[in-house]
Amino acid sequence: MLNIYSIIMGVSKVEIYPQHINDIAQIAKVFSHPARVAILQYISIQESCICNDIVEEIGLSQSTISQHLKVINNAGLLQGTFEGKKICYCINIERFEMFQKIFDTFFNRTKQNCC
Amino acid sequence: MLNIYSIIMGVSKVEIYPQHINDIAQIAKVFSHPARVAILQYISIQESCICNDIVEEIGLSQSTISQHLKVINNAGLLQGTFEGKKICYCINIERFEMFQKIFDTFFNRTKQNCC
DNA sequence: ATTTAACATCGCAATATTACGATAATATAA
């Protein structure tokens, strides 16, 4: 049977879900690649958040790290300050805590009614 | 410059990260698609966990739902009991809580040292 | 003004993911 609406294969049908479901999925996506988890951990460990030895630390190319940083940044998880030609990355704690809370709420709500 | 090791493009280099980083990423991946979040939520809402109206509820094809269920199941998040030809899905709460804890610990640890 | 250093972006190649219909498998019902 054919769908009247043109189905674009391989594309998540984001429009069929309520907002809060899409939110959780989108947040989870940020953490769904080990490089991004490692980057977040590394940034958090650095005192005074002076970065980009990240490239050497993680072991991916500079362009790849930069791409992952963009994903993290687009999620609103970074606060950057410029120090000359260096960029000093730092985690946006408020946003980070918001994500933590969204996850936690989802887990608690889901557990609530279950067998 | 060329890498001595044959680089397989498009593949996550999972082997360069510590276990606990990969664990978090893999868990996050389960929740990184809205269909899977929606499925988990739906299963949790049903009393006595009698399922598979999921297909109609979510609005994806039966085969697609089945695939997503497989991902959720492979993560150890489902407990299934058979009721005749129906399968009665239910969330594995212990495992679910484990995931919640892993996320929470990651968030707390990461927040700890930050600016 | 040139060079250098730190990042970002572009373009490409390859795998991964998502979606569907069709089909297979299994168990009850007729």
Place this chain on the structure above:
DNA sequence: TTATATTATCGTAATATTGCGATGTTAAAT
């Protein structure tokens, strides 16, 4: 046995993601 209903799997098509080197961009250093 045959039909029906439920779920899983296969095959395919298309987008998404991941990775790299090369190239831009910008600001300090020479």
